Amino acid sequence: GESVGLHLPTLSVQEGDNSIINCAYSNSASDYFIWYKQESGKGPQFIIDIRSNMDKRQGQRVTVLLNKTVKHLSLQIAATQPGDSAVYFCAENKGTDKLIFGTGTRLQVFP
Amino acid sequence: ETGVTQTPRHLVMGMTNKKSLKCEQHLGHNAMYWYKQSAKKPLELMFVYNFKEQTENNSVPSRFSPECPNSSHLFLHLHTLQPEDSALYLCASSQPGQTNEKLFFGSGTQLSVL
Numbered sequence: 001g002e003s004v005g006l007h008l009p010t011l012s013v014q015e016g017d018n019s020i021i022n023c024a025y026s027n028s029a030s031d032y033f034i035w036y037k038q039e040s041g042k043g044p045q046f047i048i049d050i051r052s053n054m055d056k057r058q059g060q061r062v063t064v065l066l067n068k069t070v071k072h073l074s075l076q077i078a079a080t081q082p083g084d085s086a087v088y089f090c091a092e093n094k095g096t097d098k099l100i101f102g103t104g105t106r107l108q109v110f111p
Numbered sequence: 112e113t114g115v116t117q118t119p120r121h122l123v124m125g126m127t128n129k130k131s132l133k134c135e136q137h138l139g140h141n142a143m144y145w146y147k148q149s150a151k152k153p154l155e156l157m158f159v160y161n162f163k164e165q166t167e168n169n170s171v172p173s174r175f176s177p178e179c180p181n182s183s184h185l186f187l188h189l190h191t192l193q194p195e196d197s198a199l200y201l202c203a204s205s206q207p208g209q210t211n212e213k214l215f216f217g218s219g220t221q222l223s224v225l
Contacts, residue, residue, distance in 0.1 A: 009151075032211060043201050043216030044154075045113065051211065089154070098167070099214060101154040 012108045019077040021105045023090035028071060030100075032093040035064060035075045038104070039086045047075070047088075077107075085109045114138040117202050117217035124192065125225050132187040132220045134202030142207045143185040144214065145177060148199040160185065161207055192224045 013019045025033070031052040036044035050057045050064045050073075057064050063076040073090050087106050091099040115136045124130050136143065145157040159167035160179040174196075176188040185202055199221050203214040 034213060036216075041218065043113065043115070043117075043203075043218045044214075045216070046213050049211060049213065093212070098156060098159070103151065103153050 009103065010106045010108060012110060013080050015080060015082060015109050015111050017080055019075075019080045019084070019107060021075045021077075021088050021107065023073040023075075023102050023105075025071050025073060025090070025092045025102075027092065027094050027100075028068070030092040030094050033064070033066060033073050034091045034093075034099065035062075035073075036089045036091060036101075037084075037086045038089065044089060080107075080109050082109050082111075113215045113217065115202055115204055115215050115217035117200075117220050119220055120218065121221045121223075123223045123225065124189070126192060126194075128192075129188070129190040131189065132200055132202075132222075134185040134187075134217055136183055136185075136202075136204040136215070136217075138204055138206075138215060140204040140206045140215070141182050142205045143179060143182070144203040144205075145175075145185065145187055146201040146203060146216075148201055148219070154201070158187075189222075192222075194224050197222055197224045 034049045035047045037047050038044040048059045048062050048064050050066050055066050061078045065074045087104040089101050089104045091101045118133045141162050143160045147155045156169050157171045158177045163179050174191050178186040199219045201219045202217045205212050205214050
């Protein structure tokens with residue numbers, strides 16, 4: 001399943017499939033990007049980050065891709081599980097100590 | 112457990128009440144933040160404290176009054192709130208000056224103003 005971030009706030013995927021959550025950022029000067037996961041009743045939790053001198057970074061079951069040409073960030077989750085159901089936020093740092101957050105995409109995993 | 116604890120988890124208050132939200136971080140960080148999270152809106156930064164000094168007030172109405180007595184504790188004092196102030200209020204901390212500075216969030220206080 002694939003989402004276009006702010007324009008499609010909910011992404012539904014079947015358990016076991018791969019998920020792709022997209023985010024467009026606005027400032028070409030942004031040099032640091034983070035993905036957060038927010039489960040119901042909890043605050044956002046750090047998942048993975050990437051600096052602008054990289055175009056890909058992998059974690060455990062998650063991969064972040066950065067395309068600076070089109071100012072696009074994506075989060076790929078392999079073998080999506082029910083516990084992955086949450087709202088996912090991208091955030092960009094514009095060179096200050098303030099992170100700018102997107103609206104978020106809700107990921108729903110169905111059996 | 113993120114190391115950032117917020118109390119209370121839920122709060123219902125009338126428009127004439129005065130209440131306070133509390134945040135405590137056990138991460139040894141020197142920056143603390145208040146964010147407001149409303150439905151279908153991005154996280155809104157309200158206040159930033161660096162080494163106990165307020166460095167950011169993002170045009171927040173005066174009915175919200177922050178207090179940072181030390182680097183580990185942050186309060187948000189509330190008085191004469193409006194129903195549109197109902198939201199999830201999130202506290203976060205970070206260590207300023209680090210490369211790849213990340214925010215660590217608490218679980219938030221879900222506030223309802225009647």
